[in-house]
Amino acid sequence: MRRSKYIRPEHLQNGGGAPRLTTSAMIASIAGPDQPTKPAPFGHTLAAVAERNARIVGLSADLAKYTDLHIFRAAHPDRFYQMGMAEQLLMMAAAGMAREGFQPWVTTYAVFASRRAYDFICLAIAEEMLDVKIVCALPGLTTGYGPSHQATEDIAMFRGMPNLTIIDPCDAHEIEQAVPAIAARKGPVYMRLLRGNVPLVLDEYGYEFELGKAKLLRDGRDTLIISSGLMTMRALDAAKELQRDGVDAAVLHVPTIKPLDEATILAECRRAGRLVVVAENHTVIGGLGEAVGATLMRSDVRPAAFRQIALPDQFLEAGALPTLHDRYGLSTGKVVSAIKGWLDE
């Protein structure tokens, strides 16, 4: 339930005595306090890839600075096009440039690409299989600004669009590898962007991004966590905590949501006796969880149990990101307790 606008904060109510909360939507990092990070991996990588690929141009809708595209703009000022705060135009213009042989990388927020520009991506870009790369910040629950900025259903919407490849990277290491791979793949791609100081996680695991491939990051006998995006970071942290409590958790990272690596997912889920948990930074409806569930059912694969960690089918609240991740079940602690609870069922 969302809070009522007619109820004042608890500490201001008569005889409240509750502590005054100081956390706010300004706390919006997904990185833990001591976690290593890298600044603007998308912007730096795209600028470097563009050195070798003259077809690449960058377009944004008044959000270059907030999607790390300003790094590209600084490196290649004549290849950057400002389309104004007009996401429909952003997609149409990208389509026109792609028709003329360029490879436009367009950036905005995921809410605006999915909700506002859908028809333009669908008809002007995807239907024509044009080589446009759509890179969007604030995917799922990565801002405390409330539903206007929280793209909790972007993957559900975009999964329904034919021809579109969907990538949900986990960290800076993966973004650095995904950008050249996406540039090398002809056709429309939607990538969820982690921006600013982005956590560095997967380098420890010797991970290499391969478009269309799910990768097992760690193995485990008791449960298999299938995850994408920042939830892979949570899953890895959760697996370490579970290990301390004697629970052996495997983590299968699925950065390519579409086309889905069904073969790897099915092979992992066929291993007997494991609880399968799909964890995603997205509404429970229409994302990786339901994609995996349908894949299993179509192939008659029945794991010991199947559960989802995902955002509820609700418009979410505003607030500090750690508060919200805890409230909606995306924090490491909530992932650990959910899995323990299911294993005890």
Added chain:
Amino acid sequence: MADIGHNVSLSERARRIRRNALRMGEVQGQGYIAQALGVADVLAVSYFHATSYRPEDPEWEGRDRFLLSIGHYAIALYAALIEAKIIPEDELETYGTDDSRLPMSGMAAYTPGMEITGGSLGHGLGIAVGMGLALKRKGSKSFVYNLFSDGELDEGSTWEAAMSAGSYKLDNLIGIVDVNQMQADGPSLGVMNFEPLAPKFEAFGWFVQRVDGNDIDALVTAFDAARHHAGAQPRLIICDTKMAKGVPFLEARERNHFLRVEPHEWAEALKIIDAGAVA
């Protein structure tokens, strides 16, 4: 052979475009015939006076790009592409049928010479902006033409594109608005009042002309002025056209957005159009 003269020849092109459209309409018995008859003169001047292309190589890099934003006007553009010998004439009879290269709503993947997929209205002008920017980037001298409709003036995306074209001073972009005063729900100005139209685009930085879109001499003058205008700004030709132009009994129909024509009327309409043929 009679000396038909330059503009008379364009009239004959327009007549044949009307004829092709009527023959396609007859295949389905109904369709966006009134729009095709209305815009035939604009297409004749576009394809036989203003634009460069190679019929045998519709994707020739040096061509002018002609975008059809109004997907349901496909019947009109097919009629012009057939006259321009980009589509063979014998495909007329396949219009709208299964496996045809001439679907009811225009799609780039289906038809040679069809540059974009229109139909979701309000897309063309923005794609034209992207193409205009790209052509400049390539150092190309080609123009991008975008044919759109008065109904598309209702779409917000049209105005996003209009503002950006002005902002980027896209002097290689020529917009053509077909103002035929008829939309799906009735007369255009009753659906949404877009007037005064020319001052709106002028305020957005465009070089704007408004002409009788069924007057070939006026169209030739306007297209020439649009191409040769010295200002660093996008160009717009507002074409006031008459729905079903050239077939009086169809012109007289009040609701003609999607015309149903009785079987015997097709021959009658063709007879009227053929009466204007130049020997």
